Amino acid sequence: xxxxxxxxxxxxxxxxxxxxxxxxxxxxxxxxxxxxxxxxxxxxxxxxxxxxxxxxxxxxxxxxxxxxxxxxxxxxxxxxxxxxxxxxxxxxxxxxxxxxxxxxxxxxxxxxxxxxxxxxxxx
Numbered sequence: 551x552x553x554x555x556x557x558x559x560x561x562x563x564x565x566x567x568x569x570x571x572x573x574x575x576x577x578x579x580x581x582x583x584x585x586x587x588x589x590x591x592x593x594x595x596x597x598x599x600x601x602x603x604x605x606x607x608x609x610x611x612x613x614x615x616x617x618x619x620x621x622x623x624x625x626x627x628x629x630x631x632x633x634x635x636x637x638x639x640x641x642x643x644x645x646x647x648x649x650x651x652x653x654x655x656x657x658x659x660x661x662x663x664x665x666x667x668x669x670x671x672x673x
Contacts, residue, residue, distance in 0.1 A: 556580040556602055561671040563598050563649070565659045572659040574598050574651075578671060589616065589650055598651040600669060606641035607648050609633045615653040619661055620645040626666045630656055 561576040575597030579585045585601045590611045601607065607618060612635040620628045620642040628642055632653050649661075661667070 556600075556669070556671055558584045559671065561600065561669055563600070564668040564670070565661050565665060566668070567660040567665060572661075574659060576600055576669065578602065578669075589614075595650070595652050598649050598655070600647060600649055602647040604648040605645040606639050607633075607650070608638045609635050610638075612636075617649075617651045617653055617656040617661075619649040619656060621647040621649060621667065624666065625669065627661060627663050629663055630661060 556578050558581050559578055561578045563574040563576040565572040565574065577597070577599045579588060579599060579601050585604060588601060589595060589599060591613065593613050609616065615632060615634045617630060617632050618639060619630045622628055622644050623646045625647070628645055631639065633639055
């Protein structure tokens with residue numbers, strides 16, 4: 551499997567499972583600048599944000615609690631956690647990417663440990 555070359559911008563997250571696949575609008579943060587900014591200062595997010603590469607995150611400066619999913623290099627979910635603002639998430643061994651969404655959203659999409667997600671981006 552070749553190395554992915556994502557760029558900052560819009561994408562689509564697909565979460566397979568159950569009778570249907572959830573398709574979620576996605577913001578991709580692949581540059582250092584975009585990853586550093588992340589969700590800071592936002593009061594809501596429609597869909598999810600993918601931080602790549604990333605192995606851990608923090609919620610200092612955030613205004614809302616978020617769901618965090620740690621993904622391995624094959625986009626398999628290693629763990630899902632809900633984090634309140636002002637917390638430090640410990641780096642996860644084998645994590646290469648991090649998905650962030652509003653707290654409670656990931657359960658509704660069927661996102662849980664062991665699920666392999668798909669990320670699409672035009673170009």
